[in-house]
Amino acid sequence: MASVVIVGAGPAGTTLAYLLAQREIEVTLVEAAANFERVFRGEGLMPGGLYALEQMGLFDLLDQIPCRQLHAWKFVVDDRTVLHVNEPADLGRYRPTIIPQPAFLSAVVERAQAFPSFRFLHGTVQALTQKADRVQGVVVRQADQEIELEATLVIGADGRGSTVRRLANLPLQKLDYDADVLWLRLPVPLPDESQRSVFYGFICGSESLGAYTSWDDSLKFAYLVPRGQSLDSKPIDWPTRLAEIAPDWIADHIRTHAEALEAPIPLKVVFGRCPQWFQPGVLLIGDAAHPMAPIRAQGINLALRDVIVTANHLIPLLRTNATPEQLDQAMQRIQAERQPEIVRCQNLQSSEQQLATRLCQSSILRGLLTQLSPLVRPVIERRWLARQKHLRFGLQPIALVV
Missing domain, CATH: 3.50.50.60 (FAD/NAD(P)-binding domain)
Incomplete structure (x- = not known):
């Protein structure tokens, strides 16, 4: 047999x-x-x-x-929303799910x-x-x-x-990939339930950060580290670092619960x-x-x-x-x-990933994107969905x- x-x-x-x-x-x-x-x-x-x-x-x-569905994706560049896309309602139970x-x-x-x-x-x-x-x-x-x-x-x-x-x-x-990841966890839920079903991507200056609410209501962050830089957890004030990248409403949440933020976990991609x-x-x-x-x-x-x-x-x-x-x-x-x-x-x-890297490296590109976002955002969202x-x-x- x-x-x-x-x-x-x-x-x-x-x-x-x-x-x-x-x-x-x-x-x-x-x-x-x-x-x-x-x-x-x-x-x-x-x-x-x-x-x-x-x-x-x-x-x-x-x-x-315990699971949590994602209902939307939102990307913010230098405090300006450049993309906010909702998951199609007809996906029902097949919406992206955190487990x-x-x-x-x-x-x-x-x-x-x-x-x-x-x-x-x-x-x-x-x-x-x-x-x-x-x-x-x-x-x-x-x-x-x-x-x-x-x-x-x-x-x-x-x-x-x-x-x-x-x-x-x-x-x-x-294959070429120009970033590794530091994962951080804040075991305090975002105050608004509607905020907990969105995946967020933030670019501020040369730094990039992802954030989402996990299955247990904790807030998880993916801080991108350019390939070649050390992933070792140096004595960095992480609440301040994350708050500097994130928009005010989430930065305030990080600062309020700074002592609860857990140490970063490195992931070599x-x-x-x-x-x-x-x-x-x-x-x-x-x-x-x-x-x-x-x-x-x-x-x-x-x-x-x-x-x-x-x-x-x-x-x-x-x-x-x-x-x-x-x-x-x-x-x-x-x-x-x-x-x-x-x-x-x-x-x-x-x-x-290459697009995110270019945005982090070019203030001119970020400036053009944020200034033109009211005009080009619908186009960006359609192309992103496709x-x-x-x-x-x-x-x-x-x-x-x-």
């Missing part, structure tokens, strides 16, 4: 393991962390990711955990554990085992022992720093894609194959869409004990189907057909 080892219990790994186990395919999900409470996990689900969860039969899990990823992952694993073909294993992958130039399993290190797991197929869903990618000698082609996602017996999906930039919360969504396509191609073969050659051909088809969307979304992320389509919904609809 075919068996699968999935390395990495993030959104891609847990949901794919669930789909396989639900269809009575033996699957072992290996996770290095003792629990899901990692310091930083993405929180944003776009419509494309929400549709994918619905296809998987997992959308109802969002009713079991607690640890709670979501726990819920998926709990649901998968209802199936006898599912196994959840804590440990770190030390090696890929091979026979006749084909990966046939993994060696997992636990606290006091090493165990070997045999598998028809190994799937690396272990994120941007993928161990499976390294062990399989699948190089990552890094890894951005790129593997020219090849597979070797005989092993496949990469999600951030392991194509780590995304933080712009527009694409990582989880594209990973979930990877899972749909992966399941469509692999489940029929795994159910029928297909030949190794058939599995290899299926992995090639998975990459071919997913890669155009990945390339398109990464290009859009790059162009948005550009967001692929970042929100993907290149084309994806359906689970197995």
